[in-house]
Amino acid sequence: MRTFVHGAAVWDVARPRRPSRVAGVTMAGFRVRDLDALRMVPHPAVTLLLEFGAGSPVLDSAAGRQQRGSLVAGPGLGSGGALRARGENVECVQVRLSPVIAGAVLGASPADLDGAVVPLGDLWGREAARIRERLSDVSSWQERFALIDALLARRYEEGPPVDPEVAWAWRRVVGSRGLARVDGLAAEVGWSRKRLWSRFRSQLGLPPKRAVRLVRFDHAAHRLVAGDGAARVAADAGYADQSHLHRDVMAFTGATPATVAAEPFLAVDDIAWPGRGTLANEPARK
CATH class of the missing domain: 1.10.10.60 (Homeodomain-like)
Known part of the structure; x- marks a missing residue:
């Protein structure tokens, strides 16, 4: 784990020791004591945010809507400066999915997200809550990465490929x-x-x-x-x-x-x- 310092922001950042077994998947773990109005900058990937622990990140939209808990969003998350993240004692794993594999992994086309941020439970039902519990139960970042990677690999194998x-x-x-x-x-x-x-x-x-x-x-x-x-x-x-x-x-x-x-x-x-x-x-x- 490395510490990232940027102005007043101090984050602990973890990376998997091994690449994902699924090409098009990358992950990073974050522990942030005080996350203050972080602008979400668009990225050309489907973003999966898996949170656990005592804290919880909050996404505030420009329209005043708030989202909490584990989330998923299509390519271009935060376009127009519409989203900011905040929270205290935030612990999460962020997964970036190539749009080419995202439909198979998520069980829904990225087009169904329509640029919105969607609670993971809306797509995965009770499995989203079980993932949170399992991430909280394990004691190391590498165990968390391995757990998530196994889940994503299983879902990818079961899902249909794109043309x-x-x-x-x-x-x-x-x-x-x-x-x-x-x-x-x-x-x-x-x-x-x-x-x-x-x-x-x-x-x-x-x-x-x-x-x-x-x-x-x-x-x-x-x-x-x-x-x-x-x-x-x-x-x-x-x-x-x-x-x-x-x-x-x-x-x-x-x-x-x-x-x-x-x-x-x-x-x-x-x-x-x-x-x-x-x-x-x-x-x-x-």
Whole structure:
């Protein structure tokens, strides 16, 4: 376990010693004594938050709605700066699922989430409560990671895969860091544009153009956190100019690039998600 300090924020961060048995799954464990209004920055993965212990994280939406307990959200969690997390004595495991495998693991398409945050119990019923109890009962982070990994592997094996063409198109978007030409994806897989757009949206939870923007934003945001200037990031990440980058960052986070560069939610990635989670661990084509 390592300690992450960012301004007044102090988090204990744990990582699995072994990669998941399911390609497209990454995990990190967090223990935070005082989590104060943390902006949730969108990421191109389905997010699964499994909480346990005495405390409980709370997600506050811009509309005033609160969510507590274990949660699941589709790609782009927190778009527009709509979500902030807080809580005391928070202990949780955050799982990032590639959209390619998320439907099988969750038992529901990411499209069914429709960009919302959903209580895990709504998808898994009583199993969600049993997972919380088992995570509380074990004494180490590595045991928790192993427990979750076994659960996810079982659910993945039992769930239906996405179309190989859809999986290939997603990996093409990710591999290009959001620079792939969307109009060319259908031709590359030999499908009509209408068919690919429909299957991509229904199976992965977002349309191809949104996927390209989200992956490109994620790459640009991490470059900003690393200290690269906005003009250079805009040029390297494929934005038309710095103003274009500014508009995209504002659209995804509700904040300026300078503010996003200081966000602890992104800064902790170097410890919790080396290689930035699912973007470095995409499942191979079946």
